[in-house]
Amino acid sequence: MKNRGTDEVDETITYSETRVVKLDTRHLEAHRIITFDSEDPDSVAFDILRTQVLAKMEENDWRTLAITSPTPDCGKTVVSLNLALSIAKQTEKTALVADFDLRKPRISSYLGLPPGPTLFDYLENDVELKDVFVNPGIPRFVILPNTTPIRNAAETLTSRKIKSLVSDLRERYESRITIFDLPPLMASDDAIAFIPQVDCVLLVVASGETTHAEVKESRRQLQSTNLIGVVLNKSADSHTAYY
Template identity: 45%
Template sequence: MATIDDVVKQAKRARRKSAKRKNSPQSSEEIISDINYSTTKVINVDNETLTKNRVIAQNKEDPRSTPFHMLRTKVLRELRDNDWNSIAISAPTPGAGKSLVTVNLAMSIAMETNQTVLIVDMDLRKPSIHKYFSFEPEYGVQDYIENNASVEDVMINPGIERLVVMPGRMRTLNSAEQLASPKLKALTEELKNKYKSRVIIYDLPPLLVSDDVMVFLPNVDCSLLVVESGVNTKEEIESSIGMLDQKPLLGTVLNKEIEQKKIYVY
């Protein structure tokens, strides 16, 4: 049976937790708009280009955007409930569509007026985030690690309010060593602590092709697994989930589902 002291301690912990959530900028209703990207390069990407590249979350008239908004709601709820702001996205094998899910999820989150988003391309072996916005970066994450480029040099705003991208620029063969470097750890800490209203989404390599994800995972709060329907086997999915057990797994996203379910548009 709990003593009076135990009950008092539990009540104090509950109040602190409640106050922490209430005061968290992530749960604030303050509208974040008219951001001045004075130190961030701006590249205006038109909606036609985005749609051509299968980035559709920003178009509410497209019924394909609905699953991304549903995913956004579930992800943000978990982040806010746990006072988290960084998430890693990976897949068991190449071709599952993890990067496309990353971009569309980020676009959906950026549509919330009280939230900013940063996509960081940590797939150092095969960076691809910039391709969805149709630009070739002058600097990439690798330049920050190897060539002393600043964070401001690497960051790009694709003309979308509340969304910033840190792209990759070139293929890196010693990616695991770079992901384990003190400089990269310092970068993740800086990004995490600089803006509490910012959600940081890291696009990571596939789990079953290297040890990159396991090396980098301690730097994030949680993870999300993208599974390719009809391709990834039960064994691959189970192995991937086991490799992600260092941090909480928010769930899995089934991508490339052949059976199209009817979506009602209200």
């Protein structure tokens, strides 16, 4: 993977009423966020994943995608961010990533976002949604961040305010793909409580770590959803494989 020192991602675009920040490429690479650089050979696997996921979503007019895993540390957040970046960088669609892992939010730390209003403030402190969105200096890429763990996460994810938010994110822009980074399935009931609100689901498993029993149980839990694929992460041959 290339190391570009202290360089920052230098593509910027101003979204109406959206906070714009710049990202440090060294920080991104340290957290395995690589698709900001289309010349990085490791990003090819995510571009392939993007093509396969979008084909399935466009076929069904789906715009909202949940990404989860059987257990922690499978790399679901890394997949969420790299997939969204690939969509934003190489298509005409806008990609929005929402940190809905309410108990252990990680997207802000993975991207190195500066402090600011978050999903918690929108839910608990009546901060306006427009003040929460962040554009990390990359065209067509938007983040709905969170940094504060939220108690009663399952109840929050099924609340009227969240349902209204999800509906608005889906319907406001036809060209937007919204990705929800969810908690692991076996860590709590949060993901299963929320998933009925989205169009489809992607399951991330870790090569050499996730067991066959965990995959089987995850697929059982997701049997009533539109499970569009399983991503094998941390494989020796490439970073991701889709099946």
